[in-house]
Amino acid sequence: MAASKKAQWQPVEIDVEGDFEGLAGIEEISDYNIESFRTSAQKQPKSEQHKKKKKKNVKAKNTFVEKIIDQKEIEETQFYPWNNIYVPVEVSKALLEEGFMEPTEIQRLTIPPALKGKRDILGAAETGSGKTLAFAIPIIYGIMKNLELSSKESDKENCEETNISRNKLWALILTPTRELAIQVKNHIATAIKYTPLKVAVIVGGMSAEKQSRLLKGEPHIVVATPGRLWDLMNSNEPHLADIENIRFLVIDETDRMIETNHFPELRSLLLRINNDEDKMKQRQNFVFSATLSLVHQLPDYTKKRKRGKKIKKDPTSEKKLQGFIKLIGMTNPKIVDITKKTGMATGLTEAKILSVFEEKDFYLYYLLSVYPGRSLVFCNSISCVRRLASLLTALDMKPLPLHANMQQRQRLKNLDRFKSNPRALLLATDVAARGLDIPSVEHVIHYQVPRTSETYIHRSGRTARAQKTGLTVLLIETNEVPVYSRICSTLGRDKDVPDFNVDLNLLKMAKERVKLARQIDSISLNLKKEKSKIGWIEKTAQEMELVLDDDQLPNKSDDYEVAKKRKALDLAKKQLKELLNVPMASKSTGSLESINNVIVPQKKIKIVKKKRKIV
Numbered sequence: 001m002a003a004s005k006k007a008q009w010q011p012v013e014i015d016v017e018g019d020f021e022g023l024a025g026i027e028e029i030s031d032y033n034i035e036s037f038r039t040s041a042q043k044q045p046k047s048e049q050h051k052k053k054k055k056k057n058v059k060a061k062n063t064f065v066e067k068i069i070d071q072k073e074i075e076e077t078q079f080y081p082w083n084n085i086y087v088p089v090e091v092s093k094a095l096l097e098e099g100f101m102e103p104t105e106i107q108r109l110t111i112p113p114a115l116k117g118k119r120d121i122l123g124a125a126e127t128g129s130g131k132t133l134a135f136a137i138p139i140i141y142g143i144m145k146n147l148e149l150s151s152k153e154s155d156k157e158n159c160e161e162t163n164i165s166r167n168k169l170w171a172l173i174l175t176p177t178r179e180l181a182i183q184v185k186n187h188i189a190t191a192i193k194y195t196p197l198k199v200a201v202i203v204g205g206m207s208a209e210k211q212s213r214l215l216k217g218e219p220h221i222v223v224a225t226p227g228r229l230w231d232l233m234n235s236n237e238p239h240l241a242d243i244e245n246i247r248f249l250v251i252d253e254t255d256r257m258i259e260t261n262h263f264p265e266l267r268s269l270l271l272r273i274n275n276d277e278d279k280m281k282q283r284q285n286f287v288f289s290a291t292l293s294l295v296h297q298l299p300d301y302t303k304k305r306k307r308g309k310k311i312k313k314d315p316t317s318e319k320k321l322q323g324f325i326k327l328i329g330m331t332n333p334k335i336v337d338i339t340k341k342t343g344m345a346t347g348l349t350e351a352k353i354l355s356v357f358e359e360k361d362f363y364l365y366y367l368l369s370v371y372p373g374r375s376l377v378f379c380n381s382i383s384c385v386r387r388l389a390s391l392l393t394a395l396d397m398k399p400l401p402l403h404a405n406m407q408q409r410q411r412l413k414n415l416d417r418f419k420s421n422p423r424a425l426l427l428a429t430d431v432a433a434r435g436l437d438i439p440s441v442e443h444v445i446h447y448q449v450p451r452t453s454e455t456y457i458h459r460s461g462r463t464a465r466a467q468k469t470g471l472t473v474l475l476i477e478t479n480e481v482p483v484y485s486r487i488c489s490t491l492g493r494d495k496d497v498p499d500f501n502v503d504l505n506l507l508k509m510a511k512e513r514v515k516l517a518r519q520i521d522s523i524s525l526n527l528k529k530e531k532s533k534i535g536w537i538e539k540t541a542q543e544m545e546l547v548l549d550d551d552q553l554p555n556k557s558d559d560y561e562v563a564k565k566r567k568a569l570d571l572a573k574k575q576l577k578e579l580l581n582v583p584m585a586s587k588s589t590g591s592l593e594s595i596n597n598v599i600v601p602q603k604k605i606k607i608v609k610k611k612r613k614i615v
């Protein structure tokens with residue numbers, strides 16, 4: 001209590017019994033003003049004081065409670081599994097909201113060395129195991145840490161340059177396909193929603209102006225396909241001007257990206273960003289794939305001795321990885337390879353159907369109608385996708401095609417439709433083989449045997465993701481058997497893939513329908529050709545201002561032929577409609593047991609086992 005200025009302390013005479021050696025004494029204040037001792041709070045009416053005090057206490061109490069909860073959450077409960085591997089709280093919060101309660105194995109093994117040890121990472125783990133976050137989290141952390149440093153510097157120096165570095169391009173993530181780039185960008189956007197960071201996607205097939213606009217927003221992270229990125233760099237996009245200064249580089253699906261002749265722009269980009277050795281050393285690199293260390297056997301014809309030249313040997317996994325390290329400019333990378341011996345995802349069941357070429361369509365339709373569920377059918381060529389799309393449309397299967405010759409908008413639209421319908425059917429080339437994360441794809445059907453074991457792993461990996469189960473079926477015709485055997489041998493299989501058990505009665509029903517659909521398809525095509533022929537003759541005549549005689553026009557017998565075809569078409573359509581009205585008994589492959597019921601182990605194809613070297 002403070003005395004007023006006038007207040008004086010005076011000794012008070014007391015009667016003390018006992019020896020206190022002069023230690024006892026009392027003083028009293030002689031003059032004071034009681035008002036000066038009141039705090040401002042005391043001056044207010046009592047009821048108001050009480051209310052305010054109560055409010056203040058509640059507030060204080062709340063902050064305290066919040067603090068305790070935060071602390072508890074961070075240290076003991078929810079955030080713990082993520083905090084344990086140093087993931088920033090802002091990111092953990094977003095991940096928990098997504099239902100990601102703990103890191104996956106590849107995340108647990110790669111995030112700490114990348115994030116704390118700042119190590120370059122070479123990561124290989126099965127499809128659908130969460131590799132995207134394994135590189136995204138250390139990047140987010142790294143940028144946030146760097147920005148903290150920048151803001152301290154800006155407090156000190158208050159210079160404009162720091163501002164520039166805050167908004168510079170920090171990280172570049174390259175992917176082989178546009179759809180994958182968009183998906184990775186969305187995944188990162190979710191993870192950074194509680195941070196001030198920005199991410200943008202740069203892909204071909206979209207308006208260059210729009211992408212230029214996105215770059216004007218100065219994103220810290222850019223996800224891109226190499227071709228469009230290279231174009232924008234060459235058109236002097238300011239945000240890409242100092243691309244060699246990026247501090248983080250990811251090459252997703254690396255083995256695919258650096259395949260010879262596939263992404264020439266990537267090699268040019270690497271040359272540019274590795275030009276300055278100091279900057280290259282400052283950069284942290286991430287290389288990820290499910291098939292990083294896998295080495296496929298080269299076909300024998302590529303190994304034949306040419307005059308005097310040595311026989312080309314299959315490369316080793318070690319050599320493959322060394323190639324990545326050198327090309328990308330990695331320093332002492334941490335190699336984490338947790339792919340299984342089979343190379344396939346854990347919950348995946350594999351099966352095959354041997355068939356002659358003409359009958360593949362029957363089996364395909366059989367599989368799709370007897371086992372309805374979100375299914376993805378892979379073909380080796382665009383023409384095959386087109387043919388099947390037309391056939392399956394006639395069969396009322398509503399297929400959604402996806403290939404590189406489609407407009408980007410249509411590609412994304414079909415992908416969205418596939419994602420939103422649990423019974424949808426996507427017909428795709430290998431543009432959809434890598435990285436695409438579509439929840440709950442139940443079946444992957446290889447209409448044609450993929451050319452390499454890597455493609456087999458990636459295609460099959462569109463199902464059985466994130467610890468779910470799934471089924472993959474290979475349709476193999478006789479001349480595909482050597483490729484199939486080579487795949488099995490590269491994957492170190494000592495057993496043939498089991499046969500898929502086919503119900504012959506249902507297959508008969510499928511055959512009948514497919515035959516009619518083929519008929520419909522072929523007549524429709526004929527009629528289209530006829531129509532365009534007539535259209536072309538008339539259009540040319542019009543342009544040349546010619547009046548055609550009757551004998552120059554398609555003749556009456558042609559008319560008759562067209563009418564006959566139309567009639568046949570109508571009849572076939574009617575018959576097919578009647579057949580389609582009778583449902584083919586559908587079996588569910590929802591659980592692994594039911595999948596196993598339809599698979600019969602067999603050993604028809606001889607597999608020559610090859611030892612797989614893993615570093």
Ligand SMILES: Nc1ncnc2c1ncn2[C@@H]1O[C@H](COP(=O)(O)OP(=O)(O)OP(=O)(O)O)[C@@H](O)[C@H]1O
Pocket residue numbers: 099100101102103104107125126127128129130131132133289290434435436437461465466
């Ligand atoms: N910690 C986690 N907990 C639960 N789910 C996760 C976790 N991390 C990632 N996922 C989810 O797992 C799925 C697969 O992740 P991601 O696409 O990163 O796999 P991937 O290993 O890159 O697959 P691919 O090799 O096919 O590219 C995604 O749906 C992702 O959101």
